[in-house]
Amino acid sequence: MVRGLRALGRRGRWVRVAVWALVGLLVVGAGAAGVAVWQNTYALREEKVSLRHDGKLLRGVFALPESGDGPFGVVVFVHGDGPVDATHETFYRPLWESFARAGYASLSFSKPGVGGSEGDWLDQSMADRAEETLAAVAWARGRPDVDGRRIGLWGASQAGWVLPRVAARDRGLRFVIAVSPAVNWLRQGRYNLLAELRRDGATAGRREAALRRRETTLALLRRGASYAEYRAAVGDAADMTAARWSFIARNHTADATADLRAMRGTPLLLVLGGHDVNVDVAETEAVYRRILPAASLRVAHHPEATHALVDHEVERSGWRLTATAVFAPRQLYADGVLAEQAAFVQRFGGRASAPGPTA
Secondary structure, eight states: OHHHHSOSOOOHHHHHHHHHHHHHHTTSOHHHHHHHHHHTOOSEEEEEEEEEETTEEEEEEEEEESSOOOOEEEEEEEOOSSSOOTTTTTTTHHHHHHHHHTTEEEEEEOOTTSTTOOSOGGGOOHHHHHHHHHHHHHHHHTOTTEEEEEEEEEEEGGGGGTHHHHHHHOTTOOOEEEESOOSBHHHHHHHHHHHHHHHTTOOHHHHHHHHHHHHHHHHHHHTTOOHHHHHHHHSOOTTOOHHHHHHHHHHTTOBOHHHHHHTTTSOEEEEEEEEOSSSOHHHHHHHHHHHSOTTTEEEEEEEEEETTSBBHHHHTOHHHHHHHHHHOGGGGBOTTHHHHHHHHHHHHHOOOSSOOOOO
């Protein structure tokens, strides 16, 4: 039940496994180590940057194309749920590289309390996250090597409640890429809970117990119950901490519908995976198609992809996932994902206002 109420987009678990596995695999031999190092070298210039927002220092990475002085367009990254650092433990780098080859830089800040950023991401509402993203966009527009007219957003999962809010506020944004975005927190939580129970082969009794626990938790949230009251009502709190309870209490009514209506006209690429147990992609697509003009919406289906856009067969195999992350990280993404998103940015992001040096 607890997992069913959480915000979505948790890719970090398997990425951490792969990164730590790299340490062991590099001692296998010089040949294997050389391949791993080569495959994890990207055609990018990465610059460590910082931004002061709301009295706190955020640390991040500005990933530029390998050559040229710009001015470059920029893709600003908006993370999903969890303690995500600027690179998402290197998972973003293949995306950054694909955008760089399309002539775009990428900007990503670690969440508050992660990767040297000050604060605590569990203290944030979706409105707070939107303000933080607007500050990142403003930071990018202040750079002399950035074309401020060619800035767009990329976001996954929980970012589904942030991207439309930002795009509705900043009408100068050129595009949005929404990967596995959520629409309504409570409906998505129920979908996630039931999908995970089905995946795990739960009995009917376990399913009924999980739904009862969910209803108890929702009743507590509706009346603003404390964490102590939650613990008293549900008994075993599993991994629900007081900070997590506060985060959910602050955000459980999130719904992207109104903000989607307000951002009408901004070109948007909706990217959906066929093996998504976190987000009800059918509902998401139906809502986006109902609200957004057909002329501004592109929908990309990847039947073999998971919530994280990783190939389903790769993700379900521990050894294969680790080997791919170490020796062929670009292949973690399902076929066509990287090229498709880069092509969308090139088409709707526009060209540089003034050409810079080329490679």
